[in-house]
Amino acid sequence: MPTRPDIHAIDPDARLNLLRDALQAAAGGDRQAFETVYRMTSAKMFGICLRLLGQRADAEDVLQEAYVSIWNKAASFDPTYASPITWMAMITRNKVIDRLRRQRSEGPLDTVERLDELVAPAAFGASFEFRGERRRLDSCMERLEDAQRQLIEVAFFEGRSYAELAEHRGIPLGTVKSWIRRSLARLKGCLGL
Structure with missing residues (x-):
């Protein structure tokens, strides 16, 4: 074998x-x-x-x-x-x-x-998940500040919680939550959702 x-x-x-x-x-x-x-x-x-x-x-x-x-x-x-x-x-x-x-x-x-x-x-x-949308998402992600974009990427692709992100980045939990919420709102606006 x-x-x-x-x-x-x-x-x-x-x-x-x-x-x-x-x-x-x-x-x-x-x-x-x-x-x-x-x-x-x-x-x-x-x-x-x-x-x-x-x-x-x-x-x-x-x-x-x-x-x-x-x-x-x-x-x-x-x-x-x-x-x-x-x-x-x-x-x-x-x-x-x-x-x-x-x-x-x-x-x-x-x-x-x-x-x-x-x-x-x-x-x-x-x-x-649909064809072609990934490019639009990438384009909108580029418009975010580096720190916010990285938080979104780590939260989504690595499955990190707000608390884990706050601890790992040394940022207060409330700040992490507001950055992610604001970033998601900006992305939704950019994408017309």
Whole structure:
């Protein structure tokens, strides 16, 4: 039996190409290619789930839901508009938000606060899955000041909460929240939403 290459030993460009090719092959129903996608990305996607949900069991459940969705939507992946990791992270975040909404109806305060921290950037970004919109978003993002643009990117693409951003950047929590809210409002205005 042939041995599998160590995917972590591959240079970053080759790794990106391998992931892109594997995701596109999975779109055609190639289960072995999907296994490669999973091996290359599951740690990152699990990290997003765990960071946002806080409970290992919930994170594992949501991770499974995310990969079922990734398998089912693989044909919609377009490498000209997003990297595989960005596309998969968006799907994973949406699954986390779905879980938090279900938990919200059960009412724990910390879940409501986490949902409020996630929904604005994620709901905003979810409308840009369509072809061509990414370029408009990039153009509008360029109009933001560097600090605000970086906060939006980290909040959305890395799944960081307001509190994590404040601590990491050394900025007061209230400032982070207002910068993100104002930046989202500017982006929505720029995009005509």
